[in-house]
Amino acid sequence: MPAIETGKLTKYYGDTLGVEDLSLTVESGEVFGFLGPNGAGKTTTIRTLLGLQAPTSGTARVLGHDVTDERELIEARKRIGYLPSDPGFDDSVTGRRLLDYYASLRGDTRSEELLERFTPPLDRKVGEYSRGNRQMLAIVLAFMHDPDLVVMDEPTSGLDPLKQEQFLAFLESERERGKTLFFSSHILGEVQKVCDRVGIVRDGRLVELEDVRTLLDRSGKVVRVRVAGTPTLGAFDGPDVHDLQVSGTAESDGGSEDTGDYGDHDDHGDQDGATDTTAFSFTYTGGFGPLLRRLLEFDVQDLTVEDAPLEDVFMRFYGASGDAPAEISGDASTTGTPADATATTGGDRTRGGGAADTGGDA
Numbered sequence: 001m002p003a004i005e006t007g008k009l010t011k012y013y014g015d016t017l018g019v020e021d022l023s024l025t026v027e028s029g030e031v032f033g034f035l036g037p038n039g040a041g042k043t044t045t046i047r048t049l050l051g052l053q054a055p056t057s058g059t060a061r062v063l064g065h066d067v068t069d070e071r072e073l074i075e076a077r078k079r080i081g082y083l084p085s086d087p088g089f090d091d092s093v094t095g096r097r098l099l100d101y102y103a104s105l106r107g108d109t110r111s112e113e114l115l116e117r118f119t120p121p122l123d124r125k126v127g128e129y130s131r132g133n134r135q136m137l138a139i140v141l142a143f144m145h146d147p148d149l150v151v152m153d154e155p156t157s158g159l160d161p162l163k164q165e166q167f168l169a170f171l172e173s174e175r176e177r178g179k180t181l182f183f184s185s186h187i188l189g190e191v192q193k194v195c196d197r198v199g200i201v202r203d204g205r206l207v208e209l210e211d212v213r214t215l216l217d218r219s220g221k222v223v224r225v226r227v228a229g230t231p232t233l234g235a236f237d238g239p240d241v242h243d244l245q246v247s248g249t250a251e252s253d254g255g256s257e258d259t260g261d262y263g264d265h266d267d268h269g270d271q272d273g274a275t276d277t278t279a280f281s282f283t284y285t286g287g288f289g290p291l292l293r294r295l296l297e298f299d300v301q302d303l304t305v306e307d308a309p310l311e312d313v314f315m316r317f318y319g320a321s322g323d324a325p326a327e328i329s330g331d332a333s334t335t336g337t338p339a340d341a342t343a344t345t346g347g348d349r350t351r352g353g354g355a356a357d358t359g360g361d362a
């Protein structure tokens with residue numbers, strides 16, 4: 001039985017679209033990341049899934065229970081934890097009072113252990129809490145009854161980087177315990193780290209549903225290579241090469257001098273033992289064989305090949321340049337390669353600047 005199953009789930013607030021025709025299944029034991037820009041419909045989906053607001057149309061079942069059926073919902077909630085984006089606590093009571101209250105409602109099998117990891121000042125009034133302490137208290141409250149499914153709305157917001165890391169490590173350990181975790185996020189690094197699959201919403205619609213590994217494969221590899229000599233850009237250009245850039249020339253000692261049959265070559269090696277080298281970077285979306293054959297044509301001094309940042313994929317879905325969702329969807333589902341999508345981004349974004357561009361990496 002899936003942990004979460006929605007069918008054409010739609011929620012309008014009057015005339016305002018919250019989310020429309022959202023159909024997705026999250027399997028039991030899965031860690032699912034739910035991503036999208038501001039106002040995309042993430043909170044709407046989460047609140048509807050938890051029965052906190054009624055859908056306009058469509059269906060939603062959580063742990064097998066229909067969320068529009070009050071009695072079923074009561075059953076489901078015993079096994080669900082919820083971490084809201086902005087926990088609306090009664091500010092006049094202490095953290096400990098809240099803890100006791102939640103324990104009386106749903107039970108408490110592990111708050112002690114959780115409080116060793118997450119350390120809100122329990123004896124102070126919640127109204128005096130910092131944002132991070134509020135979030136830590138909310139984490140403890142969401143997990144203390146050891147639910148099978150935990151739904152979290154931007155759970156790391158407000159946490160400092162160290163606590164974010166601890167929280168992500170905690171999610172990993174929860175996954176190992178077989179829990180199902182569904183969380184919304186803007187932070188691509190954390191999604192890449194802990195999620196099995198991601199759904200991306202935009203303008204109230206699901207525009208992508210994919211496992212993280214496939215997304216990374218589709219986004220290609222970033223190749224950074226330094227070769228002896230000064231070949232031109234054309235030396236690396238090709239249909240599977242995107243965002244090709246010369247990222248610098250330098251002199252190095254004792255490189256091979258025998259590199260002179262390609263590109264513009266300006267070899268000082270014979271005179272002073274140093275050889276000009278040129279560094280190129282590009283995103284590569286073809287097979288490894290052709291790449292290796294191409295590289296063998298050069299005297300390679302240094303080489304790194306790594307996954308392209310997820311940021312690049314997400315920028316396409318987030319549509320910073322106003323791409324139409326349908327077009328994006330078509331790219332993704334019909335070609336299964338990043339080639340055409342990367343081509344649409346052109347060469348105007350510098351590799352390595354992606355994380356800073358999106359503010360995405362924690």
Ligand SMILES: Nc1ncnc2c1ncn2[C@@H]1O[C@H](COP(=O)(O)OP(=O)(O)OP(=O)(O)O)[C@@H](O)[C@H]1O
Pocket residue numbers: 013016017018019036037038039040041042043044045
């Ligand atoms: N209670 C509400 N009344 C009216 N419109 C709402 C309400 N809640 C959300 N919306 C609208 O629904 C759309 C989706 O909002 P939602 O809060 O679900 O987005 P989100 O993806 O969670 O955004 P963020 O990342 O900023 O939290 C937005 O246009 C928002 O203005």
